[in-house]
Each structure stands twice: as structure tokens, then as C-alpha cells.
Amino acid sequence: MKALVYHGPGNKSWEDVPDATVQEPTDVVVKVETTTICGTDLHILQGDVAAVTDGRILGHEAVGTVTAVGDAVRGFSVGDRVLVPAITKCGRCEYCQRGMPSHCQTVGGIGWIFGHLIDGTQAEYVRVPYADTSLYAVPSEVTDEQAIFLADSLPTGYEVGVLAGNVRPGHTVAVVGAGAVGLSAVLTTGLWGASKVIAIDSNKFRLEKALEFGATDVVEVGPGTVGDVVALTDGLGVDVAIEAVGYPETLLTAASLVRPGGTIANVGVHGTPVELPMQDMWISNVTLTMGLVDTVSIPTLLKMVASGRIPAEKMGTHRFTFGQIDEAYSVFADAAANLALKVVITP
Amino acid sequence: MKALVYHGPGNKSWEDVPDATVQEPTDVVVKVETTTICGTDLHILQGDVAAVTDGRILGHEAVGTVTAVGDAVRGFSVGDRVLVPAITKCGRCEYCQRGMPSHCQTVGGIGWIFGHLIDGTQAEYVRVPYADTSLYAVPSEVTDEQAIFLADSLPTGYEVGVLAGNVRPGHTVAVVGAGAVGLSAVLTTGLWGASKVIAIDSNKFRLEKALEFGATDVVEVGPGTVGDVVALTDGLGVDVAIEAVGYPETLLTAASLVRPGGTIANVGVHGTPVELPMQDMWISNVTLTMGLVDTVSIPTLLKMVASGRIPAEKMGTHRFTFGQIDEAYSVFADAAANLALKVVITP
């Protein structure tokens, strides 16, 4: 089969590799019919993720069809259309049992293993461990181009942003950064009755998208960002500030936007320390959350996509074939300039 | 009447002042029969709290008897024995209605006003605004020397440490800093079924006290602190790390102790920024909480003291009269060296 293989910083190639096969009785093999690229894949290519070594097949998001099942698999059969999520879940460790497979102790202390600790989904076929507890059947009302965004970006915005942020009916919510993950948070805040959703970005295209995705207000980044956002509230700031970028400045902006008793939900992947003004914050009764997605919200999100309440397909702005995967990476690597949110890659 | 008056950094005096009187129909006046000193009073005396100006009566904790009531007060009468908590609660603003009077919008955006924005409790009498919603009747089973610690330190350890930290049955809890507030957290973790409570301090006296207060383990601060604590868990760290000191190092220690998915509950008052290693923490699914006490747990704590489950009186290690208040401050200012936790001051 063919797959996109990592060969050290800056190097990748779409090349022949051994076929994916069932290795454990709990495995299945999935023929990949739709995949996409995540910001993390770009980090890997820059050499930022030491655990990814030469020879690793990249990618951790897929929709496809089951082509082989291990002896112990009971929930899926050959021919089933499935969503392969970013997180693998053994289902039996303490973390899986409490609904936090992001830290599955069985598969490596971290639930993100595709394209990281094992071969990934940017390939013609992918081996999926712990299939019974990890895979999701895709309802017939949901298209591949909707489902693919439920593998990682939508649950990330929803779980690490909206759920961790504890959005509740009537809340005002600010989303700092309107890229794919920030927009996923915008798209799902409505599930919890937010009264106002304010998207903040420096890119006009993304702010336009934010309004399309359900933001009630947008603020272009500038010297007056904090004041502009607070002016859209009762003067005390927002109930929930979702950080979806991953830089010290954006986290500090989020911290400045939140009212006493509010929540700062950090979704961004950080590369450096952040100096928090604890001398001012300690008295503010705020909560700061952070973390990797668990993807346990996928059943809920599938229902909401199926019922039309979440137009997940809006995330896909550009389409490519496997053969054009290099081009897909190029476009996504400079997403804002290319007016791209997420790319859709099919055979 | 006599009161302890602040006269700028380093200066205070027990002197004659005008009598406390009812000024609003919702006020009462309380004759102070027991008061104490808080770490915040020491900060004020160092000039660290700009809002406290020359002439202000200090103190925000008292137990006493009502001597006068305003026309609109319905819940308290002259002669009632009451607890005056650190936080004043108007009862009608959005923050009071959601149980977060720490940020009461009516009394100043912050609920701590005694000895800060209005005259305080280190005095023979104190005026208490919004008495109906702020005061608590003291049950007959609870002594003054128990009740006084429910004005601030016990609810602080409980609310900002144990409740914000989301301690649940079976959890392992580390408390960084075993001073009065850290020990208050130790004393109240049992209410939520912690399986292991590990107190961490550099002072042997405090560690001994921690064991008396219910800690299951103690760790003396040293180069191996983090490893020693983690070794007392299953190797992943504690579920809840309570920071009760207020320095960058102690907050970073707390952050190092917590397992994936755990909570760092910051109780300490910070004077400087803290550089958080977000490059490591973002993926850990931890939550960091912080804030001022609301004192809304006082009814629960009063019940637990009355039923004997919380031996609050153990917090009081030294006793003074109003006339010895300077000495009380001296002892408390160097509490660890003086083997002191909290001082009890009576007429």
C-alpha cells in the first residue's frame, strides 16, 4: 500500500510501505477513504515532536471502511463505515474508565498514538488497535466530509474549549484565534446556550468565517482588543475565554478578557513557558483549564451533525487526492493566507 | 471605643476612635468578643495593599454579640451571638446570587471590605453592613474559639483548596505549605473522602500539626520533594495539589505533583508573576484554580464543628487580650518560629 512517511525534519514522502494488517485480536484494518491534516502534523514535520521517528506514517484522522477484523472484535465487521478518531482508547485503564482516554495508560500514557507512536492515517490503509472501544460507526445521515472533522478538530474545540470552559446558557464567550480549532469552538458553543460568542483574530477571512459559524460578534486584533471585547459585555468581561492559538500573548489576552469567576480554557499547543500575572489573578476566582482532546464527545457530535445542528462540512475548504498530498500540506501550512480552514484528502 | 488603627506602612496603634454605629437600615453593630490576625493583615502593615489608608481600623474576623440593629434587619436581634465573616454579601448582586460574594458588586467589586475598604474587627465594636445576608448565628455547641477560625482561615482552606480542587472520595491530595490555611485544607479534606492527604512543609512543627489535623503522610521540603510525594501515589502524582503559600516555587511544586487530569488549587496570595511551563502542561488535562474565599461554606463548617467532625479549636495556639495586640502581631508575624498557627484575641 501507499502512505505518507516521515523521514526526519522537513522530509516526508508518499511511498510504498508494507500493508496494514491485524496484529492483535482487538485490531481492525480500515481502508482510508477520507483523511485530513492537523496542525500537529506540521509540528512533527518541523521536528518538534521527538517521539516521531524516521519511517513513521503520519496522520491521526480518518473516515473509511473496515476491511479486516481481529478475533476478539465484536462491535465492527468488514464493510462497516467508521470514523477513526485521533485518540485510541483501551477501555479498561483507569483513565479510559473515567472518560479521559487522552491519557490512556495502556497505549502509552497518552491516547494520541496514530502518526505518533504507531503508524497513522495518511495512508491507503490503517491498523486500528482496541477497535471496539476506539472506533465510531458513522450514521448514514453523516457524510465522510462531515465525519472527518469529528476525528479531531471539532471534538478539540468542543471538549477542550466549550466543555472544559464550562459554557452555560446565557454565558458570554470569547474565542481567541479563529483557525480550525477556534472555529470548532464557535460552532459548538450554541449547544450550551451561549448568549454571545465573540471571535478574535487578526485575519479578516477567519472573522468572516466565524460569523458564518455562529459568532455573534467579531473583534480584529489590535491595541484595543481587550477593551473592545469587554465593551461587548456588561463591563466585567466574558464568562469563558477560549484560547485557540498557543502563544504566551494569546493566553494572556484570554486571561485579560475573563470576568471574576470565569474560565480560561486553553486549547492551544504551547512551545514555551507563559508568565502568568498571578499577583493580579490570584484574587479573581478564575479557573484555567488545558489538555488534549479525549474524543469522547464524538457520539454527541455525530448526533448533532446528523440532526443538522452542526454544519461540520463548513470546515472543509480545500480538496485533494492522495497523490496531491504534498500540495495539501503546502496549502494547510499557510492556511490563513490561503483562506483555508481544513483540507479534505481522498484516494 | 478602642480599636487597632493603621497609620501607614509599619505603623498601627490600639487607640480611641469614634464608636461604631448603625448607618444604614441593613447594618448591625457587633461587640467583638474574639478576633484574630490574618496573613493579609501583615501584608497591609507592610504597605502592600494600597486600598488600605491611614486611619483604617484593621481586621476582618470576629465573633461577638449584636448590640444594635438597623430598621430593616430581620434575621438578627440585640443579644445574638454571631460570627462576622471576612466577606460581606449584599445578597442581591449577580455575584452574591450565584454564591460568589467574594466579588460582590455592591460593596466594591470585592467582598472583603472589613479592615480594607471599611473599618474592621480588631476593635471593641464593629459595624456590619448587609447584616441579614452576611452574618451567621453561632450554634450553642460551638465555642467562640472554634467559631473565630470559621471567619476566614477554615473556609479559605476548604473553599479555595478542597472545594475548588474538586477533592472526591478516594483521591490523593497534596497540600504544599502547612500554615494556618494549608492546615485548614488538611482538616477539611476528610469531608470529601480523600484517601491520602500529604502535607509538605519545611517546618517540622507544622508537619507534626499536619498529622494531628488529619494528614496521612508528611514530606519535609528538600531536593526530592516531588519524587517523595509521587512515590506515595501510584507513580502518576496526586489527584489534587493545594498550594497554600503564594510563591512561584511553591506553585510550580504543586504543578509538578499533580497527575494528568488533576487539579492544582492555588490558595496562596501571590506578589509576583509565575512562569508556568505551558509547553509541558498544555497536554496534561490539568485545571488550575485560584481565588478569594466566599465564606458561603460557613453553615456547613458550623455543622461539622458542632458535630465534632472538625476540631476547629486546634487552630488556636496562642491567646492574647486586646491590650496585648501588639504582642499578638509579633508572635503571628513569625508564626513558624513561634510554633504558632493562629492567635486568639479577646477583650
Place this chain on the structure above:
Amino acid sequence: MKALVYHGPGNKSWEDVPDATVQEPTDVVVKVETTTICGTDLHILQGDVAAVTDGRILGHEAVGTVTAVGDAVRGFSVGDRVLVPAITKCGRCEYCQRGMPSHCQTVGGIGWIFGHLIDGTQAEYVRVPYADTSLYAVPSEVTDEQAIFLADSLPTGYEVGVLAGNVRPGHTVAVVGAGAVGLSAVLTTGLWGASKVIAIDSNKFRLEKALEFGATDVVEVGPGTVGDVVALTDGLGVDVAIEAVGYPETLLTAASLVRPGGTIANVGVHGTPVELPMQDMWISNVTLTMGLVDTVSIPTLLKMVASGRIPAEKMGTHRFTFGQIDEAYSVFADAAANLALKVVITP
């Protein structure tokens, strides 16, 4: 002034009564500019509510303007436009402090006192006790004809139905009974992301209204009701069944609709016992909730009405003046036949 006075079962009259005045320092007087009739008013007129005695002014819902304030009132001034909710809240008793003023211990062990234990709102003026903690300012974006439904019916459907029922994103919800309160539940389930809202009634007009109010499906009552509803789910029943009628059969229907682990939220006012099939239900892990509204959700609902997410005005189907109040009662007493939901009564 004039008011609607109860004179024993079946008797009421719009007559001259002494003017409403401030009696306590915490009172205000409100000039009633909009009021309405509640199902409970009909029960009173049938003599079903023993606590209501001859001479009592009826009604517990109003929007109007403050005309006088007691000495201790700080949150409202003469001229303020306010919502008078069904529940009076002292703000200081244990129940008020935990957000459950439906059982305010100060005003009578029950928070519903207007038109019940004290004179009510179907009058030119009404005295409002504990005004600071009970009244709500009406934002300028909200009209009187929207606000009036937030005095009782909308919060009842929302709090006792949607909130008590613990509706969460992705849930399927059945609402048994599509009268004013059932429709209030339909109108507010969206705040919690329900994926499917099934309204059940025997009246076609109400089912049409249910679709207008946000129901995704309707089921006309018949021998196959339970099967029809379950067929709209995955075969196991709904997550939340809201009972909004108040008869044994309707509560048993709700109980039959709910899946294992679901919630039956009883909103209906019952007049007789209900025989629950505990021999079947004990194993089902369901929860049954019930209760009087607290009206503490009014601030949230006001925000959602102001932002356009809840079209509260749709509840008002018929308009009357004070002089036509008898006619208003006649229409409302036979609401279904008159294609009425709620009536709006103005001077």
C-alpha cells in the same frame, strides 16, 4: 385602586381596594402595566387552595414601574421598569442562599406568596416584599409582553422541566402536554443542545404551536403514544421526559417514555396520588424530579430573550384590559378550545 379580589370558590370581582403601600423598609410598590393568568389562579377559583381566603387579591405575575421604595431598598428606584416574579425571595434563609427560594423559610416556607399568602398582581398596584432580592430590572431590549412570561411560565418549564430533567447536548426530550408550561419547556430545551424534542398532546393547535416553538417532532395522543415516541428514538426511549399536565396517566406516560438512566421531570400540579410501577422501575436507574419554580433562571432567560434566542412573545395569544379581566379568565379557563396559550392583560 382597583384589583381582582377573590371571594370564595367561583367568586371574584374587579373592585376598589385600599392602595398598595410600602409597609416594610425592604418593600417597593409597583404600578402593574402587564399581568397574566396562571393555571394556579384557576385552581384557586375552584377552591382547591385552602390558604387563599376571601378578600385576597389574585395573581402572581407582573411587569410594571416602581412607584415607591422602602428605606432599605438600594437596588431599585422610583421609575424603574421591573419584572415581579411569582416567587418572593428573602435572600438570607438557607433555602434562598442555596438558590431554592421556592421554599423560602422567611416568607412562609414557600416562596409563592403573591395572590396566595399576600395580595397579588392582578391589580393596579402591588406591594413587593424583599424587593432587592426578588425583583428583576427589565432590559430595554425586552418588551413587557415578553417579560411577563418570565414571571412564571417560562422559568417553570425551564427550571422544573429542562434544568431538573438535566437535558444535555445530544439528548432526546419528550414533553408530555403542550400547554403554556410544556411549550415553555419546548422553547428552552435548545439552550442545552437537545437533538430531538418531541411534543405530545391531544390538541392539534398545541402541536402546531410546539413545532413553531422548536419541537422537532410531535405525537398526537392515542393508544400508540408510547410506541410512537420510542420509535423516534433508538428504540430505548428518550433521555428526558417532561410531564407538564398533572394527571396520573400523563406521569405514567412520561415514565414509560424514558430510557434506562433517564430523567422524568414532573412539572404538572397533581391533585391525587399516582401509583408508580416500582416493581418495573426500580431496576431502570431513572430519576424522578418535581417541584415549584424558583425563578432564579430569570436573569439567564432575560439575556436569551434580549439576544433573540427565546421568542417569549409567542406565548401571548390573547390581549385584554383590566376591565375585561373576567373575559380573560373565561378564555384562559378553556385555553385549548379557545386556541389560547397565555393571555396578556394591561390597564
Place this chain on the structure above:
Amino acid sequence: MKALVYHGPGNKSWEDVPDATVQEPTDVVVKVETTTICGTDLHILQGDVAAVTDGRILGHEAVGTVTAVGDAVRGFSVGDRVLVPAITKCGRCEYCQRGMPSHCQTVGGIGWIFGHLIDGTQAEYVRVPYADTSLYAVPSEVTDEQAIFLADSLPTGYEVGVLAGNVRPGHTVAVVGAGAVGLSAVLTTGLWGASKVIAIDSNKFRLEKALEFGATDVVEVGPGTVGDVVALTDGLGVDVAIEAVGYPETLLTAASLVRPGGTIANVGVHGTPVELPMQDMWISNVTLTMGLVDTVSIPTLLKMVASGRIPAEKMGTHRFTFGQIDEAYSVFADAAANLALKVVITP
């Protein structure tokens, strides 16, 4: 091997049966070293549980050693000491994933299958399906005679009583019925900080045990039961009333004991309908919960037993060998008269 086989109402025998073997790759076989009898076993023997048919091996609680493992089992090995809980959990269905395996859709719509839908644990060996997600390793600090009560009775009292009842620090709790399950609730309320635990029974031995197990007060059943219990509260009743018997009268007693806003947690197994006084209850803002245990609290309970906070061994009052299992049933069938709580049965 030998096992206790059901042969229709009133008939059972300890007889030779085919050996338990691994049938599915996810199975293990456990050598039973300790088992016990549950009230449900008595119901089965009375012919009350139609799903149990002639030839079924009884029992759903065991502690023992793994003797064989299926190919897909990764969490357990031959020789491991394990707890076999009453509930089997596939780990992948919607109910298992939300922590409610009591209604596991895979194993039969109900998670209780041992001694019910498949052969049980009152045998020398037992086949355990879905072993990786169902079994629990027993820590070395926990003895077999402690662990056996964590298979069903302790988690039942804790989950269906204490957790469903939403016990919180400071609460008053009444437990109606001080048999094995009621006492399990008494034993575990302390994990949630109850301030008062009132046990109610007609049997003096059980009331004595209740005091030993942590009850603060006991009330002997009589005409004044409700008044006696309410007098132990502030006059409004208890926060949580746990019903642990299963008769209409006991459920109605529990309902009479609870204060406005409280919870009635039904643990009892009912055989007939119960007429609830909804005409009085609808306004009381109470919650009624019920259900089968999930056994998901076992990890927490194991920690608390290991740390000495839950003296589980106190539940075992009588000891028998497999050969004496008929006698064990006789003693347990008349537990109160025999001063028995739970029996311990070993090879």
C-alpha cells in the same frame, strides 16, 4: 467441578457440572475462593426472577484467582487475585461508555448476568466474560473477606444510596432499613461528609450494628418514626433519605422524612407498585432516584478499604464452606433472626 445449581422454585443443589472454560477471546476463568449470598438469590429461589431457568449456576459475587485467560485478554494473567463484581461490562456500548454498565446493551440490556443470564459464582470456577473491562485486581492490603463485599452490597449501598442520593458535606441522612445494603450506605456516607446518619429499623441487632458502622443516631420503627427522625433534624427533615428495604411503606416513610429540596434514594427491590402522594409531593422539589448498581465505584471503595477508612470485613458475620452452602442459605434467608448480615463462603 462442583456448583450450586438452580432447579426451579425452591430447588437447588451443590452438584457436579461441566468445568468452566474460556469460550470467547475476552473471557477468563476464575477459581472461586470466596463467595457470598445476595438477597436476589433468595428471590430467584422463590421463583420471582423468570429469566433464571432450571440448570443455572447461582451467585454473582466472588473473589478468586485467574486460572485461564482468552487470547485477547491483556489486563489479567493466570495467578492474578481478582474481584468478580455483580455487573459485567462490555466497555464499548453507550451505557458502558457513560459509566452505567448496569444497562450494558451488549450483555443483555442489563449488566447483571452472573447467576441470572449466564452461570454464576457459587461454584468452584466461573467463566468471566469481558474480563478486561469487568474484573478488578485486589490490592495486597485487602483481604478476601473484605473484597467479597465489594462485589455487590457495598457498591449498591454506596452508588444507589449515597451517590444517587447526592450526599454532601453537612447533610443529614436517614437510612430506612439496616440490613446488609442499608448498612453499606451507613458505612460509606462518611466519604461525603454527612453530619448526621440516622439508621431506622425494627431489629435491635441491626440498629446496634448501624451504630458500629457509623450511624450517629438510630430510630426503632414505630408509630412515631417520622416524627422521631424529623426531631433529629432542624424540623424540616433530612437532606437525603435512603430506602433499603423495598416495600411501599418503607418508600413512603423515606418520602415523609425528606426535607424540601432533598433526595429519596430508593435502593430496595420492589415487587409491587407504590402509590406516591404526588398531590403533596409535587411542590416539594424533591428528587426520587432508583436503580441497579453499576459497580463502577469499586476502585474507589478498594482504595478506602485498603487505607482502613471502610472496615468492609464487618459485613461478614457467618462463615461456611462450599459443602455447607445449604446451611449458609438457611441462615441468610432469616438473617435478622440469626443476627446475620452477610455470609462468607469458601472452599
